[in-house]
Amino acid sequence: MSCTILYPLLLLLFSCSTLSEVQQKEKEEQAEGTERLKVEESSVLLAFGEFQPQIFTWIQSELAELKSTVSCLKNTLQVTEEQLEQLKRKGNLLSVLISQNEKKDKVAFAATLGNTGSLGPFNTEITLVYKDVFVNEGRAYNPTTGIFTAFVKGVYFFTFSGHNHSSKPMSLRLLKNEQQMITVYNHPQGGRYETASNSISLTLEKGDQVYMRLRENTWVFDNENDHTSFSGHLLFSL
Numbered sequence: 001m002s003c004t005i006l007y008p009l010l011l012l013l014f015s016c017s018t019l020s021e022v023q024q025k026e027k028e029e030q031a032e033g034t035e036r037l038k039v040e041e042s043s044v045l046l047a048f049g050e051f052q053p054q055i056f057t058w059i060q061s062e063l064a065e066l067k068s069t070v071s072c073l074k075n076t077l078q079v080t081e082e083q084l085e086q087l088k089r090k091g092n093l094l095s096v097l098i099s100q101n102e103k104k105d106k107v108a109f110a111a112t113l114g115n116t117g118s119l120g121p122f123n124t125e126i127t128l129v130y131k132d133v134f135v136n137e138g139r140a141y142n143p144t145t146g147i148f149t150a151f152v153k154g155v156y157f158f159t160f161s162g163h164n165h166s167s168k169p170m171s172l173r174l175l176k177n178e179q180q181m182i183t184v185y186n187h188p189q190g191g192r193y194e195t196a197s198n199s200i201s202l203t204l205e206k207g208d209q210v211y212m213r214l215r216e217n218t219w220v221f222d223n224e225n226d227h228t229s230f231s232g233h234l235l236f237s238l
Contacts (some may be wrong), residue, residue, distance in 0.1 A: 030106050048183060109138075112227075113220070119222070147211045150204035153205050153237060155201055157233055157237060161228060162195065166192050169187055170196065171185045171221065183198070201235065
């Protein structure tokens with residue numbers, strides 16, 4: 001047989017033998033790998049089995065702590081809600097009190113005798129009743145009695161005017177709790193109309209009364225032009 005034919009045959013036999021050895025070696029390595037994996041899995045399962053009671057105990061401990069925390073949070077939330085409700089009630093009460101105080105601080109009135117013509121003279125002093133009311137915030141002025149009553153302690157401002165025909169005298173005085181504060185007086189001066197006015201600031205306690213008096217044997221005049229007036233308002237509370 002020639003060398004040309006023998007060489008390829010030898011090469012083919014060698015390649016087949018080598019391939020067979022390689023395949024056999026791969027099978028052996030795969031078998032070793034599979035066995036090793038089984039051993040590792042067994043080790044892991046064994047380890048898990050050994051620590052399983054400790055893991056369950058830890059989980060139970062964590063759950064118990066979480067339950068305690070949730071319970072505390074619920075209690076805190078309940079207390080907070082109660083506090084918010086109390087603050088809300090206090091806020092509503094405060095709003096009512098502020099509203100009431102604001103209403104007390106809104107005090108102002110203005111009124112005139114109206115279309116009465118001449119009033120007086122009388123043989124005794126009378127309290128003037130100003131029936132035509134322009135404003136009466138706080139309802140402190142009583143148009144039935146002519147008396148202003150302070151519902152809150154504070155400093156008040158009052159002013160009044162009187163109009164008359166000077167053929168007879170006019171004498172008006174402003175009183176606080178039956179005590180004279182200020183007055184106006186017109187002497188008889190002949191046949192003409194005259195107006196006199198005065199004003200004052202007073203410190204009033206709650207319940208104090210302020211009103212106007214027409215003195216005996218004098219007169220005052222008013223008509224649709226509202227010459228004779230009485231007014232006042234709260235400057236500030238104390």
